[in-house]
Amino acid sequence: MDQQTLIYIVVGASFALYLGIAIYCKAGSTREFYVASKGVHPVANGMATAADWMSAASFISMAGLIAFLGYGGSVFLMGWTGGFVLLAMLLAPYLRKFGKFTVPEFLGDRYYSNTARVIGVICLILASLTYVIGQMTGTGVAFSRFLEVSYEMGLSIGMLIVFFYAVMGGMKGITYTQIAQYCVMITAYTVPAVFISLQMTGWALPQIGLGSTLTEQGTFVLDRLDQVLNELGFAEYVAVNEHNRVNMFFYTLSLMIGTAGLPHVIIRFFTVPTVKAARSSAGWALVFIAILYTTAPTVGAMARLNLMETFGTTEATEMVYEERPQWVKNWEQTGLIEFTDKDNDGTITYSSNEEENEVTELNRDIIVLANPEIAMLPDWVIAIVAAGGIASALSTAAGLLLAISSAVSHDLLKGVFKPDISEKSELMAGRISMAASIAVAGYLGFNPPGFAAGTVALAFGLAAASLFPALMFGIFYKKMNKEGAIAGMLAGLTVNLLYVFQHKGIMFVASTSFLGDLDPNWFFGISPNAFGAVGAIVNFIVAMAVCKMTPEPPANIQHIVDDVRVPVGSSLASGGH
Amino acid sequence: MAFQNETLKKQYWRDNLRIIGWLLAVWAFVSFGCGIIFAEALNAIHIGGYPLGFWFAQQGSILTFVVLIFVYAKLMDRLDRKYGVQETEDAK
Numbered sequence: 001m002d003q004q005t006l007i008y009i010v011v012g013a014s015f016a017l018y019l020g021i022a023i024y025c026k027a028g029s030t031r032e033f034y035v036a037s038k039g040v041h042p043v044a045n046g047m048a049t050a051a052d053w054m055s056a057a058s059f060i061s062m063a064g065l066i067a068f069l070g071y072g073g074s075v076f077l078m079g080w081t082g083g084f085v086l087l088a089m090l091l092a093p094y095l096r097k098f099g100k101f102t103v104p105e106f107l108g109d110r111y112y113s114n115t116a117r118v119i120g121v122i123c124l125i126l127a128s129l130t131y132v133i134g135q136m137t138g139t140g141v142a143f144s145r146f147l148e149v150s151y152e153m154g155l156s157i158g159m160l161i162v163f164f165y166a167v168m169g170g171m172k173g174i175t176y177t178q179i180a181q182y183c184v185m186i187t188a189y190t191v192p193a194v195f196i197s198l199q200m201t202g203w204a205l206p207q208i209g210l211g212s213t214l215t216e217q218g219t220f221v222l223d224r225l226d227q228v229l230n231e232l233g234f235a236e237y238v239a240v241n242e243h244n245r246v247n248m249f250f251y252t253l254s255l256m257i258g259t260a261g262l263p264h265v266i267i268r269f270f271t272v273p274t275v276k277a278a279r280s281s282a283g284w285a286l287v288f289i290a291i292l293y294t295t296a297p298t299v300g301a302m303a304r305l306n307l308m309e310t311f312g313t314t315e316a317t318e319m320v321y322e323e324r325p326q327w328v329k330n331w332e333q334t335g336l337i338e339f340t341d342k343d344n345d346g347t348i349t350y351s352s353n354e355e356e357n358e359v360t361e362l363n364r365d366i367i368v369l370a371n372p373e374i375a376m377l378p379d380w381v382i383a384i385v386a387a388g389g390i391a392s393a394l395s396t397a398a399g400l401l402l403a404i405s406s407a408v409s410h411d412l413l414k415g416v417f418k419p420d421i422s423e424k425s426e427l428m429a430g431r432i433s434m435a436a437s438i439a440v441a442g443y444l445g446f447n448p449p450g451f452a453a454g455t456v457a458l459a460f461g462l463a464a465a466s467l468f469p470a471l472m473f474g475i476f477y478k479k480m481n482k483e484g485a486i487a488g489m490l491a492g493l494t495v496n497l498l499y500v501f502q503h504k505g506i507m508f509v510a511s512t513s514f515l516g517d518l519d520p521n522w523f524f525g526i527s528p529n530a531f532g533a534v535g536a537i538v539n540f541i542v543a544m545a546v547c548k549m550t551p552e553p554p555a556n557i558q559h560i561v562d563d564v565r566v567p568v569g570s571s572l573a574s575g576g577h
Numbered sequence: 578m579a580f581q582n583e584t585l586k587k588q589y590w591r592d593n594l595r596i597i598g599w600l601l602a603v604w605a606f607v608s609f610g611c612g613i614i615f616a617e618a619l620n621a622i623h624i625g626g627y628p629l630g631f632w633f634a635q636q637g638s639i640l641t642f643v644v645l646i647f648v649y650a651k652l653m654d655r656l657d658r659k660y661g662v663q664e665t666e667d668a669k
Contacts, residue, residue, distance in 0.1 A: 066635075071616075074634035078608045081639045085604045088646045089597045093653075207636060211625035220626030238631040240617040248613050274664045279653055283646035290639050297635040565590055566580075566662050 003379045007146055010383035011390060014184055015161055018177045018394075022165030025173040030423055033170030033430045034101040034406050035270045040175055042277040046284025048175045049268045051182035051391070052399035053080075053259075053285070054292060055131075056138025057456065059185055059392035062293075064364030067300035070237035072248070079252045081286060081293055083259025088282030091260060091468075092269040094475045094564045096278035101270065103263040103403075103467065104411040110474040111482040112557055114416050119489050121407045123466040124263045126493075128400045129441070131262070131459035135397035136445025142393055145334060145369065146386035152446065158394060159442045166398050167434050171271060171406075174398045181391035186291060188388025189368075193295045196302050196375040206298035225305050228313045233352035237301065247530060254532035258460030261468030264396075264403040275567040303367045306374050311350040311359060318347040327373035336363035336370075401441060405434035458496075465492030465535025473543060478561045480543065483550040488543025496535040580660065589660045596652050600645050608638040 027033040040048070058080070066073030098106050104124060108117025136155060143154020165173045190206075197209030201221060213220050219227075226236045235241075259265070268285075269278045310325060312318035321341060331337045338361035339348050351357045369389075372381045409429040414421050421429070466489045473480040473488070563569050580586040611619060616630030624632060657663040 071631055071634060074612060074631075077635050078612055078638050081642050082604065082608050085601070085642050085645055089600060089649055208625075211627040211632070213626065222626050222628070222631070238620065238628050240620065240630065245613060249609060252608065252613065276650070276654060276657070276664055279650040280647070283643065283650055286643050286646055290643050293639055294636050562586070565593070566586075567657055567664050568662050 001379075003382060004148065006379050007383040007386045010380070011147065011387045014180075014387040014391065017180055018161060018165055021176045021180060022168050022173050025165075025169040025176050027168070027170040027172045027427070030101075030410075030427050030430060032172045033427055034402075034410060035267070036170075036172040036175045038099075038271055038273055040271040040273075042272050042281035043284050044179055045175070045268060045272050045277075045281045046286075047182045047288050048178035048271075049265065049281070049285035050288035050292075051178040051185065051395040052268055053265055053289060053396070054185065054392055055135055055396035056142065056389065056393040057134060058292065059189065060138065060142070060365050060368050060389055063296045063299040063303070064367035065300075066297055067304040067367045068364055070235070071240060073297075073300070075248055075251045075255065077293055077297065079255025080259055081289060082252070083256040084282055084286045084289070086256060086260035087265065087269075088279060088286075091266060091471055091475070092282050093275045093278045093567075095266060095471070096269050096272065097275050097564050097567060098560075099270075101267075102406050102410050103266055103471070104407055105415065106474065107470060107485070108411070108415060110557065110560060111470075111480075111485045112554065113482040113486065116470075116482055116486050116489075117411055117415055119486060119493075120467070120470070121411050123462055123489065123493060124407050125404055127262060127459045127462040127467070128264055128404045129444070130462070131264075131456060132397055132400040132404075132441045133444045133448055134456045135393050135400065136441050137448055138393040139390065139397065140445060142386070142389040146389065155442065155445050158390070158397075159438055159445075162394055162398050162401065163435065163438050166401055166438070167431050170430060170434070171267075171402055174402055175271060177398065178395045181395040182288060184384070184391045185388040185395075186288070188384045188386075188391075189292050189299075190295055191381055192372045192375055192377055192385065193299050195377055195381075196306070196371065197298055199375060200302055200305075206295045210298040210301055221301060221305065225301055228305065228308050231313050232308065232350060237304075250533050251530040254464055254530050254534075254536075255460060257468050257536050258464040258532050261463035261466075261471065262459070263407075263463070263467065264399040266471075267403055267406070268399070299371060300367060303371050303374060307362075307367075308350060310374075311348055318349055320347050322346065324348075327370055330373065331366060331370050335361065336366050337361060397441065401434060401437045404437045405430060408433040408437070461496045461499075461532040461535060462493065464532030465496045465539055469536050469539040469543065475561065475564055478558050479547065479552055481547055481550055481553045484543040484545075484547030487546040488539040491542040492535045492539030495538050496531060499531050499535075580662070585660060589656065589662065592656055593653070596649065596656065600649050604642065604645055607633060607641040612638045 029037075031037050062076055065076060095103075095106055098109075100106060100109070104117045104120030107120035108114060110116075136158075139158035140151040140155035143149055143157060144151045147154065149157075165177050169177075193206040194204050197206040198204055200214055201209040201212045202215050203209040203212050210221055214224055217224060222238055226238060229235065229237055269281060272278050272281050310319060310328070321339060328337060332339070337359070339358055340360045341348065342356070342358050343349075349356050349358045369385070372385055409426060409432075413429050413433075414426050469492065470485050470489050473485060580589065611630065612634035616634060619630035619633065620628035622629040627636070654663070
């Protein structure tokens with residue numbers, strides 16, 4: 001059986017599985033549609049959260065980023081995992097205790113104001129919609145690379161699949177599909193990593209392999225990598241860049257705060273049965289995420305080393321173009337690798353010197369995408385990697401779409417415009433707004449806005465600068481009133497939006513000065529990202545200042561805060577629905 | 578409220594804040610401390626082929642984060658029991 005057929009079979013089987021789950025998990029009530037009846041086991045929710053969280057960027061792009069940034073890539077590893085510690089200790093258990101369906105709903109009730117709720121909805125939609133564009137383009141790209149269909153065709157198929165299980169099953173359908181998607185993507189990620197680690201070091205565990213010696217040369221993997229990079233004139237892999245310390249600090253902090261404030265991740269913790277379950281579930285989520293995140297550095301480093309040894313590290317060992325390995329030929333067709341034999345000597349020189357360098361295109365995504373072929377793994381592994389890449393994009397897209405549609409149907413429609421809507425009509429409204437969100441996201445996927453490269457950055461910035469501080473104040477500062485919270489959110493939001501729009505042109509220049517050796521076309525602008533932490537600080541200061549000048553919140557609101565802080569207790573907070 | 582009196586309620590919250598404070602101090606120490614600020618100095622030490630600062634930035638901090646959340650869950654569980662505010666099986 002040829003490889004393409006195998007990929008079709010494996011990817012097709014994974015789709016059949018998702019659709020099967022959708023039919024099995026049809027949502028019958030708003031409670032099922034929004035929060036899966038709050039009956040999801042903490043470990044299951046942890047797995048679903050991991051799939052929800054790890055997007056196409058984590059799956060396809062992160063190892064490549066680390067491979068080319070070395071130590072500098074650590075900001076993503078620490079930032080995208082450290083946020084879960086904040087989420088687990090500062091937000092998840094308390095918001096779960098509050099016991100409602102959405103994030104804006106907490107803001108509206110806690111700050112006794114529909115204005116706060118609507119601002120919450122706006123922040124949520126801005127953050128989630130910008131985030132979902134990346135997932136939509138990721139879906140299109142994954143399909144077109146693996147299934148040899150056009151980008152548009154791939155995007156349409158992806159939308160159709162998500163439409164089916166998200167509209168029918170809501171949170172319930174999404175949860176169980178995400179669990180299946182996690183299993184697919186983690187297999188797809190770890191199997192090639194284990195093989196490549198075994199081949200190069202004899203260690204099956206990639207986390208140990210990266211710290212051990214190469215079987216052939218007897219030198220440590222990281223030492224060999226630094227040596228080769230040195231020979232070719234690139235920056236050392238493990239070296240710390242002195243100038244970047246402060247920026248690295250803020251960048252990591254921004255990613256952490258942003259992670260904790262992203263609504264599509266927070267609402268996953270509304271689906272577990274108890275406060276206790278919410279706490280441990282965050283731990284499980286991070287376990288499942290850590291499996292991929294601690295494997296990524298190994299994939300990055302080893303694939304980079306492999307890549308450079310293929311191209312040759314000295315004049316004598318340079319790759320003869322006509323004798324290039326099969327996987328190089330395969331990926332040349334996609335345009336992700338390109339060679340230009342500048343001196344017409346038939347060999348390819350890889351060098352940090354632009355004049356001499358003959359590897360004229362080397363897309364970072366190749367590190368994960370071509371990994372199984374570089375390691376000469378069987379065809380079925382390549383097929384699983386294809387299914388994994390698609391699963392990572394679909395699972396995150398579905399989670400984001402649910403956050404958007406529940407904000408529209410529950411917060412705007414039921415909360416603000418039509419409070420007397422019946423349960424049945426609200427469920428219908430939920431399904432319709434889900435379908436509409438998919439259509440909008442799809443439209444944006446077909447016509448990605450010009451600033452698409454910075455959109456994910458924008459989502460993190462918005463979550464960090466607007467939502468996270470308001471939620472934290474709501475729980476930890478009883479005296480925070482609506483005036484303070486609203487002013488803070490608006491200040492954070494405005495500062496961030498202005499900054500991003502102003503910088504969308506020169507973002508890449510700024511990024512170069514941050515981490516040293518960034519490629520101009522990477523998907524993640526640095527300066528808007530590091531700005532999330534600044535926006536959060538602005539939010540904190542403005543909120544405190546305005547709060548001091550305006551009246552205290554009413555007594556019953558201070559009671560809500562008291563109730564949220566304890567796992568049990570009869571209250572307004574847990575009665576609601 | 579589930580507490581006998583206001584003092585117990587305040588104490589529970591203060592203990593909770595203390596737990597969060599200590600754990601977040603560790604959180605900041607392994608990531609911002611060992612992974613960023615002291616990374617260069619720690620790189621002088623090696624475990625296997627890993628320079629220590631690099632290891633903290635790409636492996637150690639993540640592993641510590643996982644442990645921290647479970648320790649937090651465990652400590653809070655104990656605190657809830659101490660003050661008699663733990664959830665019963667049917668609490669939903």
